[in-house]
Amino acid sequence: MSPVREKYHRELEELVTMAEDLGKRAGLAVDRSVSALIDWNTNLAKEVVNGDQVIDDINQKLENRCMELLALQQPMAKDLRMIIAILKIGIDLERIGDLAVDMARVTIQCQEKTHITKLEYIPRMAQVDVEMLGKALEALKNYDADVARQTTKWDYEVDGLYVKARAKLMKILVGKPEFTDHAGSLMMVNRHLERIGDHICNICEAIVYMVEAKREHLN
Amino acid sequence: MSYKIESKSLNLWYGDKQALKNISIGIPEKKITALIGPSGCGKSTFIRCLNRMNDLVDVARVEGEVLYEGTNIYAKDVDVVEVRKKIGMVFQKPNPFPMSIYDNIAYGPRIHGLKNVDKIVERSLKDAALWEEVQDRLDKPALGLSGGQQQRLCIARTLAMRPDVILFDEPCSALDPISTAKIESLMDQLKEMYTQVIVTHNMQQAARVSDVTAFFLLGDLIEVGETKNIFEMPKEKSTEDYITGRFG
Numbered sequence: 001m002s003p004v005r006e007k008y009h010r011e012l013e014e015l016v017t018m019a020e021d022l023g024k025r026a027g028l029a030v031d032r033s034v035s036a037l038i039d040w041n042t043n044l045a046k047e048v049v050n051g052d053q054v055i056d057d058i059n060q061k062l063e064n065r066c067m068e069l070l071a072l073q074q075p076m077a078k079d080l081r082m083i084i085a086i087l088k089i090g091i092d093l094e095r096i097g098d099l100a101v102d103m104a105r106v107t108i109q110c111q112e113k114t115h116i117t118k119l120e121y122i123p124r125m126a127q128v129d130v131e132m133l134g135k136a137l138e139a140l141k142n143y144d145a146d147v148a149r150q151t152t153k154w155d156y157e158v159d160g161l162y163v164k165a166r167a168k169l170m171k172i173l174v175g176k177p178e179f180t181d182h183a184g185s186l187m188m189v190n191r192h193l194e195r196i197g198d199h200i201c202n203i204c205e206a207i208v209y210m211v212e213a214k215r216e217h218l219n
Numbered sequence: 220m221s222y223k224i225e226s227k228s229l230n231l232w233y234g235d236k237q238a239l240k241n242i243s244i245g246i247p248e249k250k251i252t253a254l255i256g257p258s259g260c261g262k263s264t265f266i267r268c269l270n271r272m273n274d275l276v277d278v279a280r281v282e283g284e285v286l287y288e289g290t291n292i293y294a295k296d297v298d299v300v301e302v303r304k305k306i307g308m309v310f311q312k313p314n315p316f317p318m319s320i321y322d323n324i325a326y327g328p329r330i331h332g333l334k335n336v337d338k339i340v341e342r343s344l345k346d347a348a349l350w351e352e353v354q355d356r357l358d359k360p361a362l363g364l365s366g367g368q369q370q371r372l373c374i375a376r377t378l379a380m381r382p383d384v385i386l387f388d389e390p391c392s393a394l395d396p397i398s399t400a401k402i403e404s405l406m407d408q409l410k411e412m413y414t415q416v417i418v419t420h421n422m423q424q425a426a427r428v429s430d431v432t433a434f435f436l437l438g439d440l441i442e443v444g445e446t447k448n449i450f451e452m453p454k455e456k457s458t459e460d461y462i463t464g465r466f467g
Contacts, residue, residue: 005464074423076450076462213452 008073015065015086019093020137022058023203026093027133029055029100030196034126036107037189038119048104055097062090078210085210089140092199092206096133099192099199106185115186116179117172121165122186125193128158132200139207145214148207151200152218158197165190223248223384223414224269224306229283231264231273238264240438242283246384251406251415253429253446255422257466260435262418266386269416270306271299287384304331307377311389313369315361315376320344320353323361323372327380339379347375348405367398374405385409387417391424403428422462426450434458 029048036045066083069075075083132154139147166187173183201219208216222245231239239261246252246269254262264273271292273279284291292302316323324340333339340357344350349371353364361372370390377385387406391399406415406428419425425432426446433443434455442455453459460466 008464076422076426077453077459079463080451 008069011065011069012075012079012082015062015069015082016140018058018062018065019086019089020141022055022062022090022093023133023137023140025051025055025058026096026100027130027137029097030103030126030133030193031130033100033104033107034123034189034193036104038123040107040110040113042108045104045107049101049108052097052101055094059090059094063087066090078213081210081213085206088206089203092202096196096199099196103189103192106189110182110185112182116182117168119186121161121168122189122193125158125161125165125190125197128154128161129193129196129200132158132197133203136200136203136207139204143207143211145208145211148204148211149216149218152204155197155201155219158194162190162194220245220247222246223288224416225284225286226265226268227284227286229265229268229281229285231261231268231282232278232280233276234278238438239268242440244433244440244443246414246416247431248414249410249412250430251410251417251428252431252433253425254416254418254433254435255420255425255461256435256441257461258420259437261438262433262435263388265435266308266388266416266418269384269386270303270308272303272308274299304380305382306384306386307380307382308386308388309370309373309377309390311392313366313373313393315364315369315372317360317362319358320361320364320372321357324375324379327376331380343375343379344372346378346409347371348401348408349375365398367394367401370394370398370402371405374402378409382413384414384416387415387419389418389420392420399424422450434461436461 029051032044033048035041036048066087069083073079132151135147135151139145139151169183169187169190173179198219205216205218208214208218224246226242226244229239229242230237242265254266256262267273268281268285273281281293285293287302287306290297316326318326321340324343325336328336328339341350344353349368352368361369364372374385391402394402403424406417409415417425417429429446431443432446432449434441434449434453434457436457442449442453442458444454449458450462453462
């Protein structure tokens with residue numbers, strides 16, 4: 001293979017490495033934002049908010065690299081699918097980072113610093129999301145469509161926890177208007193964690209497309 | 220899908236060396252079929268079989284069939300001149316005759332005793348998108364045209380014989396991007412009336428212009444399918460390796 005083509009293929013591999021890095025940072029942001037909420041750790045929450053710029057920058061860089069390769073190398077077949085998949089994965093990961101920031105802001109903005117109820121479901125949802133994301137990144141690194149497919153099954157648990165958490169918060173709210181703000185914030189966190197599961201499923205769909213050229217709806 | 224040309228178990232040898240191995244493929248009517256593959260894979264040899272151009276190579280020996288509208292063009296009673304009239308060819312390097320623009324187009328129709336040569340010349344040049352550029356200098360030497368214009372003149376010369384099929388053997392490899400774009404637009408326009416086959420080393424060109432793509436390797440037809448599928452999700456690993464530049 002010519003040195004020019006070798007360089008191009010190295011650059012393609014680097015896209016995966018960059019996406020992995022982005023994914024790890026987004027996963028860490030989710031983990032930290034929920035930890036901050038559980039412990040009312042305002043400093044940790046602020047770190048999540050401040051760290052989002054790095055996630056945005058990496059995604060921007062990733063997008064630029066993809067555009068360059070599209071424009072300069074006219075990729076075909078699996079190379080083309082990889083670039084398209086990475087572009088889509090970058091968007092989902094950046095969005096996960098934004099949702100983590102939203103969740104971190106609840107810790108920063110809430111005055112009471114005590115929860116209206118024990119956080120039973122939210123920590124577990126965050127844990128499943130982070131583990132799902134880890135598996136999705138493993139599937140991306142190893143070009144493993146089967147692992148990507150299996151990973152999306154965990155979203156059922158996230159969805160189930162979301163319904164339970166929502167019902168619990170609604171019950172607390174009945175007749176207690178003073179809890180409206182806090183319950184509203186927890187509702188938002190609950191919803192965001194459910195959405196993060198959906199974004200990870202999108203990532204898994206992109207991996208299946210990248211590896212097998214199949215467009216499957218896994219969510 | 221209806222096929223204008225079909226090759227069935229086509230084999231070709233240059234002396235002892237087998238250049239085509241059992242090629243069976245249908246060329247769909249009024250579509251553009253692109254033949255791709257690395258140098259020496261047999262794609263040019265194959266396209267030259269489609270109008271018996273390989274007859275001109277002494278050491279070439281052909282087995283199998285090439286059916287044009289159901290008739291084997293290699294059958295003994297077939298008139299090869301008629302075959303080449305119906306299945307015209309445009310070559311890699313523009314090869315206008317050393318005569319005027321008008322005479323280049325009129326040459327074939329005159330030899331075949333056709334009437335209304337003026338009209339044929341005008342229509343052919345219009346169909347080849349060259350009329351506007353040359354209508355006021357038809358008596359000037361064709362060799363004075365630019366490379367891109369010369370290639371369109373050669374296409375017009377082919378069209379003058381009212382063929383059914385046009386074979387293009389790397390028609391843009393000697394042209395700049397603007398002339399290439401003109402030839403590609405022209406091919407797109409000609410799709411309404413003609414079946415076209417193009418050999419190209421430029422995969423972006425194959426992806427841009429063709430409806431069907433066939434990948435050849437070492438004399439074998441590896442894969443044929445809709446162009447969008449071949450370039451997005453080829454079935455064969457060797458096709459993928461070739462179009463993503465992983466060969467060699």
